[in-house]
Amino acid sequence: MLEWKKDGWKAAIALGPTLLIMAVFTFYPIVNTFIMAFRNNYKFLSGVDEGFGIQNFVTVLSDPRFLGALKNTLLMVVVSVPITVILSILIAVALNSIERLRGFFQTIFFLPYVTNTIALGLVFNTVFHKDFGLFNSLFNLGAVDWLGAETTYWRAFFVLMVYTVWNGLAFKIIVLLSGLQNIDKQYYQAAAIDGASKWRIFRKITIPLLSPMILYTTITSFIGAFKVYTSVISLFGKGAGASNSFGPDNMLITVVGYIYNKLWEAGTPFGVASAGSVILFVIILLITLIQRRVSKSRVHY
Amino acid sequence: MGIFDKIKEKFKKKEKPQAGDSKEVKEKDLALESTKEEAVFDTETIKKDMKNMGVEIRLEGLTKEFVEKKTNRITVAVDNFDVTIPAGKLVGLLGPSGCGKSTTLYMISGLHQPTAGRIYFGDDDVTNLPPEKRGIGLVFQNYSLYPHMTVKQNIMFPLENMKVPKEEAEKRAQYMAELVQIGDLMNRKPNQLSGGQQQRVAIARALVKMPRVLLLDEPLSNLDARLRMQMREEIRRIQRETGITTIFVTHDQEEAMSISDEIVVMKDGVLHQKDKPQHVYNEPVDEFVAKFLGNPPINIIEGKIEDGKLIVNGKVLEKVKLEDQPIHLGIRAEFFQVDPKGRLEAEIEFLEHIGRDTMVIASIEDASKTFKALVSAQTIKDLEVGHKIRFNYSSYFVFNAETGERLI
Ligand SMILES: Nc1ncnc2c1ncn2[C@@H]1O[C@H](COP(=O)(O)OP(=O)(O)OP(=O)(O)O)[C@@H](O)[C@H]1O
Ligand SMILES: [Mg+2]
Numbered sequence: 224m225l226e227w228k229k230d231g232w233k234a235a236i237a238l239g240p241t242l243l244i245m246a247v248f249t250f251y252p253i254v255n256t257f258i259m260a261f262r263n264n265y266k267f268l269s270g271v272d273e274g275f276g277i278q279n280f281v282t283v284l285s286d287p288r289f290l291g292a293l294k295n296t297l298l299m300v301v302v303s304v305p306i307t308v309i310l311s312i313l314i315a316v317a318l319n320s321i322e323r324l325r326g327f328f329q330t331i332f333f334l335p336y337v338t339n340t341i342a343l344g345l346v347f348n349t350v351f352h353k354d355f356g357l358f359n360s361l362f363n364l365g366a367v368d369w370l371g372a373e374t375t376y377w378r379a380f381f382v383l384m385v386y387t388v389w390n391g392l393a394f395k396i397i398v399l400l401s402g403l404q405n406i407d408k409q410y411y412q413a414a415a416i417d418g419a420s421k422w423r424i425f426r427k428i429t430i431p432l433l434s435p436m437i438l439y440t441t442i443t444s445f446i447g448a449f450k451v452y453t454s455v456i457s458l459f460g461k462g463a464g465a466s467n468s469f470g471p472d473n474m475l476i477t478v479v480g481y482i483y484n485k486l487w488e489a490g491t492p493f494g495v496a497s498a499g500s501v502i503l504f505v506i507i508l509l510i511t512l513i514q515r516r517v518s519k520s521r522v523h524y
Numbered sequence: 525m526g527i528f529d530k531i532k533e534k535f536k537k538k539e540k541p542q543a544g545d546s547k548e549v550k551e552k553d554l555a556l557e558s559t560k561e562e563a564v565f566d567t568e569t570i571k572k573d574m575k576n577m578g579v580e581i582r583l584e585g586l587t588k589e590f591v592e593k594k595t596n597r598i599t600v601a602v603d604n605f606d607v608t609i610p611a612g613k614l615v616g617l618l619g620p621s622g623c624g625k626s627t628t629l630y631m632i633s634g635l636h637q638p639t640a641g642r643i644y645f646g647d648d649d650v651t652n653l654p655p656e657k658r659g660i661g662l663v664f665q666n667y668s669l670y671p672h673m674t675v676k677q678n679i680m681f682p683l684e685n686m687k688v689p690k691e692e693a694e695k696r697a698q699y700m701a702e703l704v705q706i707g708d709l710m711n712r713k714p715n716q717l718s719g720g721q722q723q724r725v726a727i728a729r730a731l732v733k734m735p736r737v738l739l740l741d742e743p744l745s746n747l748d749a750r751l752r753m754q755m756r757e758e759i760r761r762i763q764r765e766t767g768i769t770t771i772f773v774t775h776d777q778e779e780a781m782s783i784s785d786e787i788v789v790m791k792d793g794v795l796h797q798k799d800k801p802q803h804v805y806n807e808p809v810d811e812f813v814a815k816f817l818g819n820p821p822i823n824i825i826e827g828k829i830e831d832g833k834l835i836v837n838g839k840v841l842e843k844v845k846l847e848d849q850p851i852h853l854g855i856r857a858e859f860f861q862v863d864p865k866g867r868l869e870a871e872i873e874f875l876e877h878i879g880r881d882t883m884v885i886a887s888i889e890d891a892s893k894t895f896k897a898l899v900s901a902q903t904i905k906d907l908e909v910g911h912k913i914r915f916n917y918s919s920y921f922v923f924n925a926e927t928g929e930r931l932i
Contacts, residue, residue: 409668412635417682417729418656427681431672523672 260497272494279498289499292481298380299477300448303387307444310388311395312437316429318396319403329400336393343390344457351382370458372471379459379470386454391447395440402436403429434522442511449507452479478503578612578769579646579736581632586641588627588793601627603793605641609786614763614770616780616787616801618816624793625773626665629739632771633662645736656685658737661730665741667722669714675701675725676710682733700728703762720751727759731766738763738770744779756783777817781805789813811928814854814921823895825853825888826925834922837888841867844922846931854921857883860897862904866914870895872907886913 265272350357351369368374369382414424459470469476485496586605602624609615630636634655642651683693701707704724744752763770780787781801788798797809808814814822827836834842870886884897922932
């Protein structure tokens with residue numbers, strides 16, 4: 224047991240550096256972001272503002288490009304999260320049920336996790352290349368442009384989703400696999416005695432006993448999907464700040480992308496980007512809270 | 525036709541009324557409708573169906589070898605096991621830890637595939653049947669209740685797997701729950717139950733599908749002494765009420781003796797003896813069985829046979845018709861009586877008063893070990909520690925000192 228009088232200084236030494244770094248690079252910016260978001264027309268360099276108010280929020284929420292970015296992001300969340308979670312459950316269960324070559328397949332699925340996002344982006348750029356991409360030749364599609372100037376919204380969106388799902392699988396599979404391996408084998412023996420079919424074992428034993436892990440992966444992938452940014456850049460980007468970093472006409476711009484662009488936009492006060500961040504924060508917070516509430520009755524710890 | 529099939533038949537009939545004259549069918553349906561309560565599944569039917577549904581279990585040359593993957597070392601967990609368990613009886617499977625009791629049970633249940641040998645339920649060879657087709661109920665050592673399901677859901681799970689209609693499944697679950705006296709705990713989760721309650725849920729879950737065989741793997745080992753006694757009787761009662769063939773695994777000899785119609789004693793995967801508890805106690809086939817049963821454990825006194833005489837401590841105790849050999853003389857504590865003219869002389873080391881009786885712990889001169897004698901307190905009231913004492917004995921066993929084989 225840690226006692227403050229005796230062990231306080233030990234704890235302070237252990238936690239101190241981390242806390243200090245977090246204070247400077249995490250807590251301070253968060254607090255500052257909130258403050259800036261409520262300062263009207265705040266000039267960062269001179270430090271002057273025109274008092275406190277909700278002007279920045281009005282600007283953001285009435286900006287059609289923000290609403291577009293929000294729509295893009297929501298779409299990505301709605302499509303990628305269920306696919307990633309369901310796919311990772313299926314793969315984890317499959318991996319868990321094989322004995323030979325399990326290590327080999329685990330490595331394969333884990334590779335994207337240890338691979339640089341930009342490198343993965345390059346791979347996708349090659350696979351989905353208009354003229355010599357693997358995808359086009361594999362499905363005999365001809366010279367369909369997926370990532371270049373002539374792509375359409377849905378084509379670009381499709382590639383982005385494939386990329387996001389593939390990229391997100393690794394971590395979730397690892398988490399779910401460890402969850403599966405923690406389920407006592409005796410429940411499966413009991414289920415065999417009770418005459419449960421494979422499907423019923425999956426539905427009634429595996430899924431409920433895995434539910435804490437499933438909830439965890441779902442929440443993290445929700446949060447991850449709301450913060451999508453680098454993957455879009457690495458697929459479509461031609462340099463930060465350029466008008467087509469998020470695909471032609473920035474059509475796949477995300478909320479984080481919007482916030483980032485606002486930081487660099489000449490004549491736009493910092494408060495606008497801050498307000499965007501606060502809105503994103505509130506959305507993620509709400510969804511996480513709702514998820515926790517909804518899942519309370521369905522998750523078995 | 526087994527009860528199991530009968531039940532299935534019943535459900536089939538209900539789903540698909542036999543084709544025939546449409547009017548007749550209608551009338552039948554109406555009849556079904558009006559007597560639904562009795563026709564489908566009321567408590568009485570369940571009770572009746574659950575009577576006499578035991579089946580004989582026969583194991584022939586049953587063997588299980590485990591091969592360690594890395595070293596290729598073979599463990600023979602069960603070795604050429606031959607035993608017949610009579611229908612409707614409760615049989616205790618008794619043996620020290622690691623002797624293959626659970627493995628035997630798992631083979632009977634179908635969770636383990638035997639390396640060799642066959643398993644019969646009545647006339648059916650079930651050796652190659654998967655667990656769900658065998659019609660068995662198994663209560664695991666640690667119950668293995670599904671932690672995310674309520675008591676009711678746990679008990680109903682096997683029925684849902686059998687696609688029993690919901691209403692009937694609920695009735696049967698309730699009936700079972702009441703039989704094991706947990707009817708008022710149906711909506712609790714397993715972690716909100718005491719050990720004894722969990723065990724009863726596990727028994728209900730195992731029984732609700734009306735299995736032909738009930739297997740219990742040390743179900744009482746987690747309970748305190750008092751609850752254990754209580755649950756013992758409960759299991760006995762449920763077994764009697766259902767008449768289901770039951771195998772009860774334990775390494776507690778007292779438990780096995782008190783609950784079983786017959787006990788099967790095994791060691792290192794090998795069957796040693798199978799008989800009525802009292803008979804196994806009175807007539808053990810070898811030294812292992814003699815030592816394993818009884819509390820305090822039987823006294824083993826070293827001796828030898830010479831010229832047809834049984835000699836302990838240089839004194840002739842008995843005349844016997846045996847070859848010359850070193851032997852172990854086995855005498856249970858309660859076989860002794862204090863007798864001034866007794867043949868066995870010893871020195872009192874310690875006296876332990878247990879109510880009306882006294883446990884005398886005594887030593888024989890050159891035998892290194894002490895032995896225990898349970899005698900009436902009256903007979904030794906003048907004696908103290910350090911005094912010489914003489915015993916007579918009402919009965920004794922003689923074992924070969926090396927093989928443990930019973931000679932007398
Ligand atoms: N899956 C397995 N792989 C290898 N060896 C095993 C396996 N299961 C059991 N054994 C071995 O088989 C022998 C019998 O084990 P078993 O579990 O049947 O003993 P038990 O009589 O039930 O003991 P206990 O009273 O401690 O439960 C033991 O030596 C054990 O180590
Ligand atoms: Mg065991």
